[in-house]
Amino acid sequence: MFEKYKDKCILCGNMHFTFLMNKKDNSYICNYCSKLCDKINYPRRDSIYCYSISDLKKSMQLDKSVHSIKFEEELEEQKRKREAYIRKRKKEYLDTLKDIKMISPNISTEKTKRKYLKDIPIFNYSSVRKNIPQYKLENFVVIDTETTGLKPSSDEILEISAIKFIDANPVECLTTLLHPKKEIPKEIVNINHITNEMVQNSPKIEYVINEFSEFIKGFNIVGYNLEFDLKFLHVNGMEFFNEKRQFYDVLELCRKFFSKNDVYDYKLDTICEHCNLYRTEAHRATEDALVTGILFRDLGNKIKNN
Numbered sequence: 165m166f167e168k169y170k171d172k173c174i175l176c177g178n179m180h181f182t183f184l185m186n187k188k189d190n191s192y193i194c195n196y197c198s199k200l201c202d203k204i205n206y207p208r209r210d211s212i213y214c215y216s217i218s219d220l221k222k223s224m225q226l227d228k229s230v231h232s233i234k235f236e237e238e239l240e241e242q243k244r245k246r247e248a249y250i251r252k253r254k255k256e257y258l259d260t261l262k263d264i265k266m267i268s269p270n271i272s273t274e275k276t277k278r279k280y281l282k283d284i285p286i287f288n289y290s291s292v293r294k295n296i297p298q299y300k301l302e303n304f305v306v307i308d309t310e311t312t313g314l315k316p317s318s319d320e321i322l323e324i325s326a327i328k329f330i331d332a333n334p335v336e337c338l339t340t341l342l343h344p345k346k347e348i349p350k351e352i353v354n355i356n357h358i359t360n361e362m363v364q365n366s367p368k369i370e371y372v373i374n375e376f377s378e379f380i381k382g383f384n385i386v387g388y389n390l391e392f393d394l395k396f397l398h399v400n401g402m403e404f405f406n407e408k409r410q411f412y413d414v415l416e417l418c419r420k421f422f423s424k425n426d427v428y429d430y431k432l433d434t435i436c437e438h439c440n441l442y443r444t445e446a447h448r449a450t451e452d453a454l455v456t457g458i459l460f461r462d463l464g465n466k467i468k469n470n
Contacts, residue, residue, distance in 0.1 A: 173197055174217055175224060188212055197224070205229045254442045261444075261454060264327065265336040269375035271367045276374055276401035281316055284398045289390070290410040292417055292464045300410070301464040302332040305379065306386040306457035308449040309393045310356045312348055316395040320344040321369055322358050324397070325449035326379050329457050338379045339450050341366040356447040369400050377403040384410040388432050388456040414460050421463050435459065 170179045174191035185192040193201075193212050197220075204223055205211040211230070212220060219230045226233060292301075307326045313319030325339040341358065343366045353359055376397070385404065387393050390413040394404060404411075418427075418435050427438050433446060436455050439462075443451040 175201075175220060186212060188217070191217065193220075200224060205231070250440065250442065253440045257442055258444070260334065260458075261451070264334050264454070266450075267336055267338045269338055269340050269367070269372040272371050272374060275370040278370075278401055279399050281395060281399050284395065285405045287405070287411060289413050289416060290384075292412065292460075292467050294468055294470075296464065296468055298468070300384060301461055301468065302329065303383065304329050304386045304412070304457070304460070305383040306453045306460065307376075307380075307390075307393050307397070308387065308453035308456060309396055310358060310447065310449050311396055312344060312346070312352050314392075316399045319396075320346065321396055321400060322348065322352075322356070322363060323449040324369075324376060325453045326376055327450070327453045327457055328379070328383065329461065332461055334454060334457055337450055337453070338376060340372055342369045342372075343367060357445075358448075373397070373401045377401075380404070381407070384412065386412045386414060386457060386460045388452065388459075389413065389415045412460060414456050414463075417460065417463055421467065432456070 166181070169181050169183065171182045171185065171192045172179055173185065173194040174188070175193055175197040178194060180192070180194045182192055185194050186198050187193075198212050201211045201215075201220055201223065202209060204227060205215075206229075208214060208229070208231075215223070215230045219233075222233060223230045305326050305328050307324070309321050309325075310323040311319050311321050321342055322344060323339070323341050325337055327334050327337045329335070341363045343363050348358060348360050348363070385394075390411060394411070398404065415430060418430055422430075422435070422438065427434050432452060432455070435441075436443065436446075439459065441455045441458060443455060445451045
């Protein structure tokens, strides 16, 4: 006879007298569930009136506050969006890399003479400012080398890549591994993953360096920590200073563009991670050159247009 005074709790499903229950919308919630919801969602009081029925059910099932669940769901959604964005950026990068025409240098029969490091001309790096002509951000050659060490006079170049950007797009890349006179030290192999076996049949630098001198004719030069590459290439006979051109160091550009609050250091790896540039082979000349060129183009345009 008392059944007409009872109803089912929307949260636990048990029957209770309606006059002992709390009404929410067109449903009833028993006192036990009401207190349990307040306990789980502490310090929130009267939580059954603050959240939807579906949120309250999930909160009871997981024994977590609605706030915690929503926070975790938001983090998970951000993670999914981030992963989707990374996949998109990786695909864009790989498509760009795939579209570049790869060129191997012709091997000359004549050796190029080495130069002395002390004979490198004094020159200044150019800065990227708001008034920089647009064509300078769109047409340039970016260079990168992999070496056996840090001393141009005694260490050797293992790989050179020079990528030509035309109308803001990387169009062709002159690249080669090089056969060094000495074995590659194990610590260097661990960095750039270039092994002695990989360079066994590669040309010696003195027979191909002129091809790179020809490739850069008429173009400004871009690099990351460019002085390092210029010194190594200069002592090996590459011609940079036989014509008027400008030199842009993207490392210095990044130091001006990003504060220490943005990045914890200015290594190329760190900058690429911050700018969502995803190389498949870091510390290899072609991909390091490509991301350096992209950074120069994109950061330069931000400086010019902001």
